[in-house]
Amino acid sequence: MKIAVCVKQVPDSWAEKKMGSDGRLDRANVDAVLNDLDEYAVEEALKIVEAHSPTGEAGEGSGHTITVISMGPERASEAVRKALSMGADDAIVISDDALGGSDALATSLILAAEIKNGGYDIVVCGTESTDARMSVVPAMLAERLGYAQLTFAGSVKVDGTSITISRQTEFGVEEMSAPLPAIVSVVEKINEPRYPSFKGIMAAKKKTITTKSLADLGVSSQSSWSTVKDSALRPPRGAGVKVADEGDGGNKLVAFLQERRLA
Amino acid sequence: MSSVLILVDHVGGVVPKAVGELATFGKRIGDVTAVICSSKSAEIVPQLSAFAISKIIICDGIEFEKHSVGATAQALAAVVAKESPAAVLITSTARGKEIAGRLAVRCDSGLITDAIDIDSACVATQSVFGGSTTVHSTISHGTPIVTLRSNSIEVEAGSGSPSVENFAVSFDGVDKAIVTSVQPAVKGGRPELTEASIVVSGGRGTDGNFAPVEAFADVLGAAVGASRAATDAGWYPHSHQVGQTGKTVSPQLYVACGISGAIQHRAGMQTSKTIVAINKDPEAPIFEVADFGVVGDLFAVLPQASEGLKKA
């Protein structure tokens, strides 16, 4: 099996985020890390391979490969390095000046081009990036590639030529299955991402990270089809009233709710 | 006048209030055409008369329930091609966003998700970065496709009965992912989390005892939410988790009980109109976003408040 994991480098979710004057997220001034939700995707890809590997391990000798694909600034290779030190085999970073400000449509267009090149059987994604929060890229990839869409998976089972997931939706707990190739997105309950071992970190230094431009991919960039007219920092929610409970906290709360006509 | 398509979301044939909100937003832009993609249209159509809808288009097929969202996107794209609407509005649930995303690819159109408002010129308002920034955007290519969060607008009542049309859908080449089994969610008596106008949530501070949280929710007619600490501990089902990796809620009133207010939790509730926090720790970050905070023990404050409201 050829597995791809799409990862993204994002601003650290603990850092404060601001819009730049160009209406885009100001990414230069915050620490960038591997999108924490993508670590679950890397872990799940490793688990799938381990379950099908004669040695029980991913990597050489498993008969399967895991390629990390990331689109973003050259710096993205730091996030990719983390995925490689967890155990992925190699990586492709798509980096091009023309990609700044890509929205989900543009991102999915470019990722789809690379996935098509690689002919992957399974593409694993996180459910959303912690910065843009659109969670639509996996569905868009399925649409563009004609792969089966199995998103928000809480468990994944691969069996030769088919894949089955279970997921929690507003309808209940669903089982879905499809023939390969498929796009899977995984929720953070699915597994516990491993910490890269020292051996893993050393091995990752020798793994190949291929950087590609749009020309290498043979696609032209697509500018964002949504235009930000303006953005404004919301005035911070004025620190409201804070009262200490002196045996009457519940009553004070009731008075507040009644004053606001909320109860 | 131009038409606006709204997708009728439903759970087991029950149409949520959010569809009425889409109709109310849609009317600002044009005549509202509601599209039903379901095998349950007979149950759904009568429920739509409550909303400001002028036409209903029915795409019938069991495929919509059996296949992934690809089936709905495929049908909707065919309807868009026929109707050339001024915009397509869809509810901003996980499912709704996926349908919108696939539709945008199919129609070669721009997409805005998680809007909280849209005006007559299709300028959408989003609240981003955990509610700290308000953004106005437009779509510059194709048919604007916008997903809107529920609880964003007061539903306007409909007048008169909409016309009904059937639309023949082709499922050729439909997404091969198939739902093989569903264990229906056990429906409690409480409103659905993302739809409720009041949400009362409990966190690690409950220490596993949600009884006072649930009792307070019930006197308010509220839905019950939980922090990840509470769902991880197995104290409350994951489907009730509020936050970055749970549900995003935007109710009239959000009450956080024994929740510290981590950024990932705030990401899911910060656009609530009024926020109340009950926490023992006066330094808890949740107080930074609370309109009203009680520094105290939730096991004392909540029962007293529930009693007080019952008497009122």
Ligand SMILES: Cc1cc2nc3c(=O)[nH]c(=O)nc-3n(C[C@H](O)[C@H](O)[C@H](O)COP(=O)(O)OP(=O)(O)OC[C@H]3O[C@@H](n4cnc5c(N)ncnc54)[C@H](O)[C@@H]3O)c2cc1C
């Ligand atoms: C990738 C990622 C995604 C995440 N997604 C989410 C998410 O979707 N939703 C989410 O909620 N979290 C999420 N988290 C976790 C988040 O960072 C916090 O760990 C979590 O929100 C903490 O839950 P809590 O506030 O209930 O617990 P704590 O932070 O432990 O806070 C408990 C609070 O209860 C108070 N307390 C204790 N006893 C009482 C009492 N008797 N009465 C009153 N107050 C009391 C304490 O003072 C404390 O402030 C995510 C984290 C990561 C890394």
